[in-house]
Amino acid sequence: MGGIMILGVISDSHDNIKNLEKVVNQLIKFNIDALIHLGDIISPFTLKFLGEKLKNKKIYAIYGNNDGDKLYLKRTADIYKIQIEEQPIILNLDGHSLFMFHGFGDLDKTLAIANSLAKSKVYSSIIFGHIHKPYLNYVNGVLILSPGEVAGIFNNPSFAIINVPSFSAKILQVE
Template sequence: MKVGVISDSHDNVKNLSFAVEYFNRNGADYVIHCGDIISPFAADCLNKLQMPYTGVFGNNDGEWLGLDKITEGKIVKGPIVTEIGGCRFAVFHEPSVLDYISSDVPYVLYGHTHSKDLKKRNNQTIINPGTLGGYMADNASFAVINTVNGEIDFIDL
């Protein structure tokens, strides 16, 4: 199963549209947004995904009602633990809760720092896909998780 992971798109509709097209073209099975979409008009790009998606609000997502409405409740207040294709994912925006995630959750996804991160902790894979918006970073990026073989790919724009 391929799971796309994006975060901190910050209203960059061009990059968000690129990621959506990438996931649609390359057969992602699910997409997760780790927060800071910002505006409902940007969140509408997610509705062009040809697969299910979910996500959490970030610290800059002020228009919660609009984001909730445009995504039909798919973006929620985190942290959340969700099961996708038999695999559990913890999803949140700010890394302050990293140490509180149960060790039985194989994938831990977060954003906020605008920096790519990939590390192992016991049986967990911890991933920050970087910033899709590209702000306060060397480049824009997102990630793809292959839950079958455990490979993690970062896509730089």
């Protein structure tokens, strides 16, 4: 690919299409190159929505702990050329490895895993969802990021933008 790549990062949409549409409209304004959904998509119609709205963008997705109908999520993903897999996914972009997972257990456990991975310096970025809370930190120069939640269940809806290869990132509120 080469050059600067802009990644949109979302998680925990929980079928809230109203908020998801707002996020996607904001991401389009950022001219993202790819979208990463870190899990808890829930229903196939949510993937269909993403596939139709972002049809010219690469979309990567991870199954979350609430994604029950994996058969139809996978079928829908295949129709829209969305790459969806069990966690973790290691995504390689221009020689940089992104470690992506949904999350495990509570906030402390998920952050402990992310921090341990960052300390290894094997990956350029560790990104995760599940905690429904925005989180941005750097450990040993490695980006650790949770975009928060799209659904707005526990916190204000949010998403993130990551610039590759600098791995500068920002978390934004849904407008």
